[in-house]
Amino acid sequence: MAKVIVVTSGKGGVGKTTTSASVSTGFAKRGHKTVVIDFDVGLRNLDLIMGCERRVVYDFVNVIQGEATLKQALIKDKRLANLEILPASQTRDKEALTLEGVEKVINQLRETHEYIICDSPAGIETGAIMALYFADEAIVVTNPEVSSVRDSDRILGILQSKSKRAIAGQEPVKEHLLITRYSPTRVQEGEMLSIEDIQELLGIPLMGVIPESTSVLQASNAGVPVIHDDMSISGLAYQDFVARLLGEDVPLRFLDPEKKSFLKRLFGT
Amino acid sequence: MGTIQTEPTKINSHSSEKVHTSSVVLKGSVFTLPILKLSSCDLDLVEKDLTLRLSTAQSFFKNAPVVIDLEFTHDLTPEIRFTQLEALLRKHQLVPVGVQNGTQKQNEAAINAGFAILTGQSIDKIIEADRSRRDEAQEAAQKQDAMPKVSTSIVMTEASKMITHPIRSGQRTYAKGGDLVLLGAVNAGAEVMADGNLHIYAPLRGRALAGLDGNTESRIFCQSMEAELVAIAGNYRVFEDNIPPEIFRKSVQIFLDGEQLKIEPIV
Numbered sequence: 153m154a155k156v157i158v159v160t161s162g163k164g165g166v167g168k169t170t171t172s173a174s175v176s177t178g179f180a181k182r183g184h185k186t187v188v189i190d191f192d193v194g195l196r197n198l199d200l201i202m203g204c205e206r207r208v209v210y211d212f213v214n215v216i217q218g219e220a221t222l223k224q225a226l227i228k229d230k231r232l233a234n235l236e237i238l239p240a241s242q243t244r245d246k247e248a249l250t251l252e253g254v255e256k257v258i259n260q261l262r263e264t265h266e267y268i269i270c271d272s273p274a275g276i277e278t279g280a281i282m283a284l285y286f287a288d289e290a291i292v293v294t295n296p297e298v299s300s301v302r303d304s305d306r307i308l309g310i311l312q313s314k315s316k317r318a319i320a321g322q323e324p325v326k327e328h329l330l331i332t333r334y335s336p337t338r339v340q341e342g343e344m345l346s347i348e349d350i351q352e353l354l355g356i357p358l359m360g361v362i363p364e365s366t367s368v369l370q371a372s373n374a375g376v377p378v379i380h381d382d383m384s385i386s387g388l389a390y391q392d393f394v395a396r397l398l399g400e401d402v403p404l405r406f407l408d409p410e411k412k413s414f415l416k417r418l419f420g421t
Numbered sequence: 422m423g424t425i426q427t428e429p430t431k432i433n434s435h436s437s438e439k440v441h442t443s444s445v446v447l448k449g450s451v452f453t454l455p456i457l458k459l460s461s462c463d464l465d466l467v468e469k470d471l472t473l474r475l476s477t478a479q480s481f482f483k484n485a486p487v488v489i490d491l492e493f494t495h496d497l498t499p500e501i502r503f504t505q506l507e508a509l510l511r512k513h514q515l516v517p518v519g520v521q522n523g524t525q526k527q528n529e530a531a532i533n534a535g536f537a538i539l540t541g542q543s544i545d546k547i548i549e550a551d552r553s554r555r556d557e558a559q560e561a562a563q564k565q566d567a568m569p570k571v572s573t574s575i576v577m578t579e580a581s582k583m584i585t586h587p588i589r590s591g592q593r594t595y596a597k598g599g600d601l602v603l604l605g606a607v608n609a610g611a612e613v614m615a616d617g618n619l620h621i622y623a624p625l626r627g628r629a630l631a632g633l634d635g636n637t638e639s640r641i642f643c644q645s646m647e648a649e650l651v652a653i654a655g656n657y658r659v660f661e662d663n664i665p666p667e668i669f670r671k672s673v674q675i676f677l678d679g680e681q682l683k684i685e686p687i688v
Contacts, residue, residue, distance in 0.1 A: 302590055303606050309589030353626075354589055356604065379523075 154262040157265065157269050157397075158287035160311075162303030163276030166295045167332035167410035171370060173201045174379035174387075178394030180235035181379075184266040187226065189257075190240035191283035192273035193248060202229065203375025213241040216253030222260055230418045231380070236265075246279035258286050260405050276310055289326040291397075292356065295333045296344040301353050304329075308354065328359040330393060335364040338411040347407070360393030362386050363406045453580045454486055454518070457510075463502050468509055476512055486516045488539055491523035501527065503534030581617065588613055588627065588667035595633070609649060618642070624670075630657075631675075641675040646684070653677045658684075 159172045163281070169192070176188035190198035199205040202245035204227050210220035215238075224237075234377035238257075241248065261268050261415055272283035278373060284290065294304045311325050312318055318325070330380045331350060338344045349357055362368075371377065381387035385406045432646060463466055475482055487510065503520075510517045520528070528538050543571030582596035584603050594601065601615035602645030604622050611627035613619060616634040624645035632639035632654035641651055646668050650659045656677060672687045 303607060304588040306610065309592040309611075312586070312589070313592070353608065 153266055155267055155288050156258060156262075157267060157289045157291060158272055158284045159166075159269060159291045159293060160272040160280065160284055160307050161274065161293040161300070162276060162307040163295075165301045166293050166300055166366075167362070168274070168293050169197045169201055169271055170372060170378065171291060171293050171330060171332065171362075171390075172198060172269050173377040174265070174390040175394055175397070176235060176269040177229075177232065177377040177379050178390060179230040179267045179269075179398075180229065182398065183234070184396065185234040185262070186267040186269065187236045187238060187261050187263070187265045188269040188271060189238040189261075189283075190271050191249070191279050193240045193279060194242065195273065196240035196242050198271050199227070200307045200375060201377065202237050204230065204237055205375070208239045211239045211241040211402075212257070213244045213248045215257055216249060219247045222257060232317050246273065246277065248276065248280075249282045251282065251285060254282050255286060276306060280307070281310070281314055284311055284325075285314070287311070287325050288317070289317055289328065290413050291328050291330050291359070292354070293330050293332055294350060294352060294354070296331060296335075296339065296346070298345065301350055305354060308356065327356040328397065329354060329356050330360045330362065332359065332362040334361050334407075336407055340409055358404075359396050360389060360391070361404055361407060362389045407421065408417060454488050455482070455580070456490050456521075457487045457515075457517075458490040458493060458507045459501070462494060462497045464505055464509055467506075467585050468513075471509075471513055476550060483514050486514060489520045489536075491520055494527070495524050501529065503531050503536060507534060507536075582615075583589060589624070590627070596633075607643075615639070625651075628652075629675075631665065632677075637677050642673075642687070644672050645670050645676075646673045651682070651684070653674050653682060656680060656682050658682050 157175075159168050159175065161168050169190075172188055172190075173191075176186045178185040188198065189212060191212075193197070196211075199208055207227050210225040212225065214220040215222050215225045226236040226238055229237065238261075258268060270283045270287065275278040284307075292304050292308060294300050308327060311327065311339050315325050317323065329351070331347060334347075335344060339346050347358065347361060363385050365384055365386040367381055368378050368386050371381055371384070371387075378384055378387045379390040389406055392405065395402045432688070434493045437483065440658065448528050459467065470568060471604075489506070491501070505564065507517050517536065519539040520531045521536070521539045523531060532538065555650040581599035582594075582601050584594060584601070585605060587605035588594055588603065588607045588611040590608050591613070593612040595613075596615040600617040601613060602620045602622075603613060606623040607621060607625045607627045607629065609612050609626045612630070613621070613627070614630045614633050616632070616636065616639075618629045619629050621629065621643035623643075623645055625641075625643035626647045626649070628650040629641050629643070629648055630652040631641045635654050637654040639653055646664060647670060648660060648664075650657055652658070654677060668684050668686055673684050674687055675682065675684045677683070
């Protein structure tokens, strides 16, 4: 049974697209046939982070409007055979999406894929609603700061009232909390909210913490999802997160501030 | 009252070890249902009054199951046409499930029209019975007051509302005509309202308004006071970062003392 997972947050710039790219890559690496859909029509980014921007010919909107087939629009990932990307249109706006059209595409993908990852745009308008409407599960991406937590709370309320599962009175959308851009040092200094604070405010199960790292930015610029990078603590944290989504019991790590080396302490840098 | 719960049937394909568990489970459960008290058989009049009542709270009654109380219709003529009544209620997006307090004849007609006969006691009645035990004379006086001198043909009584999940930023919830009981947190940016009291067995971080219809006796109770705004019968107080330390994150009750809003810790 295929699973539709929305990656959402309310607030922009918290790491939804980075997460969508890494989670879909993670599922595919573990042998699951996966597709990731960019719902951010008008501001497409996913193809950049996945490093396939030059191969986009047809997009999600073309498929919905019947100008191309789903097969024509799906782009095969260059590294993993069982990963495909359905890019968004850069030249249209979010009004081009319709619930009927999105449903048709998702139902078609359910036939052929195990995991369908929906990369939601920021905000709580049409695009975000479309992305979460058909979800079975939701990854709520939050940064350790007040406004991001507030927006995540808002999007959780919307998941519980406006998703298809909520409207039809079915079993509610399963919610997973993912904290990104987490900096243990800054939490220790009181500049950021702690994991405990965020969990208490949102009250949903914590499934992963991705530490802040420069490797994320480098990976994005290079068009390689950071989960491929075994040298990066962010990449390893994403690998752990995917394992937990698949039901494995993996402890959280990288939560303590980095210990300064003897030499660094000596020279005070 | 009961629910029918369906569970998937498990049948093993090897006939020699056929295992078959029941596909239905019957369970008992208690529900709080709004009661529609009828005091007229003139369906046109009923529709007119119903439209008026519902116009103030359409969304709260959308697809709500209702029980029809026939207490005030025993001597009315002509007889109630239950099939037409059902159609009328469905038209207004109510789901009639049964009748109560009908005469033998009314009950038979109701069963024929597909209604269930309920023998539930309203909370008012339980309280009334309790009182009657204590003071018969008072009860007699009360009954006279309670008798239908009402001009409108419908009295809608709604019970309190209970919510077990958190109320999140941007969400609002309202208990009309009763108390609101919340078992999950009221998060920042959320709003909870009741005509009666508010009972919050979790942190209150958003806005809480009790006594919305002007009841100055209503109170707010919460387990951890972190509110943005509290109000009772329109008397409100906002908090920025200035919740006094003696009540911040404490269990408190909030009530009106004259015009003054009082917040006191509950020990």
